[in-house]
């Protein structure tokens with residue numbers, strides 16, 4: 001039975017998923033399956049873009065027949081001759097003999113190599129820039145050699161701005177009923193498999209990918225239709241950004257890909273000790289046992305990380321086989337511009353360090369952090385100091401401004417922190433409103449997704465050539481987790497004209513529930529790729545985290561300021577200004593609500609039957625359009641507690657909220673609530 005998806009009114013996906021394939025291309029495990037995409041255009045002429053792998057041909061032919069609804073197939077456009085897309089071409093032509101094949105000269109040659117049937121009599125051979133009119137649509141053709149084979153071409157539909165990209169922008173993984181990338185959390189749930197697909201399949205051909213990206217940059221693209229994975233119609237820039245990094249061999253993160261090959265566990269022990277020392281120094285580590293983890297996952301991690309560490313035992317006077325296979329794969333993929341460190345083991349003649357060095361020296365732009373560390377059979381006390389030195393060298397390279405205590409520095413006795421009991425504390429939370437905090441929007445980006453929240457805690461904490469700032473973020477905030485993961489953030493300093501709705505948007509909802517940037521009209525970013533607020537902010541600071549301290553409810557991040565931008569001379573909004581002028585005043589709870597109008601932006605209530613056309617909200621300055629009519633109601637007062645920070649009312653009959661109560665809006669605890677009746 002047919003199983004298709006609509007891409008546009010006249011464009012149907014007629015491909016299929018395969019979840020039984022053990023090894024894609026005979027090499028790459030695909031535990032999440034794979035999709036083979038084919039697209040059918042129903043214009044005045046009918047056009048099929050590519051076919052599918054033999055394994056899913058049954059569904060594919062059902063899909064094509066269903067899509068055509070009895071019409072003949074006028075054209076088959078072939079973008080790529082690899083059999084996962086081309087194996088069913090001959091069968092298709094037997095079923096639809098009137099089809100004209102549209103392809104380039106290299107594809108024509110390969111058709112003759114793969115199939116016995118002479119297809120040359122029903123073929124149009126096109127060159128780059130040639131066009132094909134099918135009625136409403138006009139297609140032009142773009143050569144994309146080595147993305148991923150030499151014959152590959154792409155098609156661009158100028159009518160609906162669709163780019164058919166062959167293997168480019170594909171991913172491993174079955175579509176599972178979806179068709180568009182925006183129907184899933186691609187940058188969170190799929191990016192690892194997309195990276196594994198790109199780096200292993202096309203990773204060697206970064207220069208050719210760059211050439212095609214430059215051609216594509218001249219096109220106005222609304223839809224991207226690859227031969228594997230999702231169709232893109234939104235947020236394509238996030239994925240394109242990754243392609244730019246991968247194809248230029250630019251690491252996505254400053255971190256270590258640590259792969260080891262160990263026979264009896266001693267080399268693994270050395271690798272584990274180094275990993276622990278790296279993590280102690282704040283270096284992110286991804287770790288792999290080459291005897292267990294397929295090379296494709298390690299290749300993807302090597303593209304992702306800035307530093308590579310390989311640890312291998314010596315075996316048959318060579319490199320242990322699983323590591324040798326991995327390193328041959330690394331060399332075959334031409335990974336460039338990485339810092340490498342090596343660990344070797346050999347009970348009587350350690351050789352793997354030198355052999356690994358010889359192999360990896362073939363890679364362009366690589367450098368070795370130091371000579372390989374050698375153990376004979378097992379890790380000894382002296383090795384620990386060597387591993388410490390290597391961890392320091394890697395951490396210094398990743399964090400050049402890292403503070404490392406020098407032996408000559410005086411040792412200062414640190415007093416044990418005082419233990420304070422709750423009974424000794426007498427705190428009025430409103431006293432904290434007297435601090436002259438500023439207010440800021442803190443933003444970060446992780447896996448292409450943007451995050452942001454309101455803070456009131458940014459402060460410069462160190463002068464010098466590299467200035468440092470500190471921010472404190474509530475642990476429950478999604479942005480806090482994302483900064484821990486990304487290690488970087490921007491601070492947009494808010495101005496007095498910032499409306500309350502901005503505080504509601506960034507402060508009163510969670511990034512776990514909504515995408516706070518989905519419908520904003522701006523997309524301004526610093527060179528770290530993180531968004532900032534171009535309006536209602538007077539300056540932005542781009543920062544890289546040096547260290548963080550968990551304070552229980554919050555995390556304190558200390559960061560170097562890498563980039564700044566002054567946006568305006570508008571005065572900064574202080575916390576006191578916010579409470580006095582921006583935050584709506586608490587409305588007294590009416591005995592009985594009379595009819596009137598309520599501002600949908602800030603909640604301000606105006607009693608009365610009519611609202612004048614020129615009425616402006618005294619709190620948030622929005623006009624009559626922002627108000628909604630509220631009929632008269634009888635209000636029964638409820639006992640409860642009101643949040644002094646955000647105004648949230650929690651109905652509650654007892655004398656005190658539970659000790660672990662947290663405001664569902666602003667995440668402050670019960671100490672910030674006071675009794676109220678509403």
Ligand code: FEO
Pocket residue numbers: 080082084085148149167227228
């Ligand atoms: Fe999906 Fe290069 O084939």
